[in-house]
Amino acid sequence: MNRRRFFFFTLTLLSSLRAARSSPLGKAIYIQPLGDALPEEDVSLVVLALRELYGMDVRLLSRTPLPQAAYYPAGRRYRAERLLDYLAPRLPSDGERILGLTAADISTTKGKVYDWGVLGLGSMDGAAGVLSAFRCHKKSRGAEHARQRLAKVAVHEMGHTLGLPHCATGGCLMHDGEGSVLTTDTEYDLCSRCRARLASEGRPIPPSPKIPWPHP
Numbered sequence: 001m002n003r004r005r006f007f008f009f010t011l012t013l014l015s016s017l018r019a020a021r022s023s024p025l026g027k028a029i030y031i032q033p034l035g036d037a038l039p040e041e042d043v044s045l046v047v048l049a050l051r052e053l054y055g056m057d058v059r060l061l062s063r064t065p066l067p068q069a070a071y072y073p074a075g076r077r078y079r080a081e082r083l084l085d086y087l088a089p090r091l092p093s094d095g096e097r098i099l100g101l102t103a104a105d106i107s108t109t110k111g112k113v114y115d116w117g118v119l120g121l122g123s124m125d126g127a128a129g130v131l132s133a134f135r136c137h138k139k140s141r142g143a144e145h146a147r148q149r150l151a152k153v154a155v156h157e158m159g160h161t162l163g164l165p166h167c168a169t170g171g172c173l174m175h176d177g178e179g180s181v182l183t184t185d186t187e188y189d190l191c192s193r194c195r196a197r198l199a200s201e202g203r204p205i206p207p208s209p210k211i212p213w214p215h216p
Helices: 005-023 040-054 081-092 143-161 181-185 191-200
Strands: 027-033 058-060 078-079 093-102 106-110 114-119 120-121 128-132
Touching: 027 040, 027 081, 040 058, 040 093, 040 120, 040 143, 078 081, 081 093, 081 106, 081 120, 081 128, 093 143, 106 120, 106 128, 128 143, 143 181
Parallel strands: 027 058, 027 093, 078 106, 093 128
Antiparallel strands: 106 114, 120 128
């Protein structure tokens, strides 16, 4: 294990112990890596971000191949809604949400465009979400920058599964990406409005999380 992987493993372990002691959610959140292309460091940062910002008990499932039934040959990518259909039944009985992670490009239908490439897709107040690192690398400053973008998208999509809509507040992680990964570079934390909404629904989150990316 190299120094970088040891660093992420240590952070993930410490955060896991803290989350296990007290979680505002009654059940665990499961992360399902899809395919072998996504680096372990990307998965670790997503797990860490969800634990820190939501105070969740986040558990990692073993990697599994991308389902061929979700592949869209015409676009040479995977349909996000089919991945959600694949993920939802894989949620363990002690879990509340499941989030799929992949390095492959994914798409969904937006308006009149059937094959619209997306960073992620989460069922509003539903059991499953999925996100892709593919677009996080566009115009990035390197692997670490792209990894931080992916973790921000994970917080965003998990927010949708918890019932949070897009937010108009600048810098909020629930801000609408409007089709561009570049908007993640201006985002940092969940705003007070989104925090209040979660609290009103009985889902309070840590007031002062250790955010694992630099302030814009």
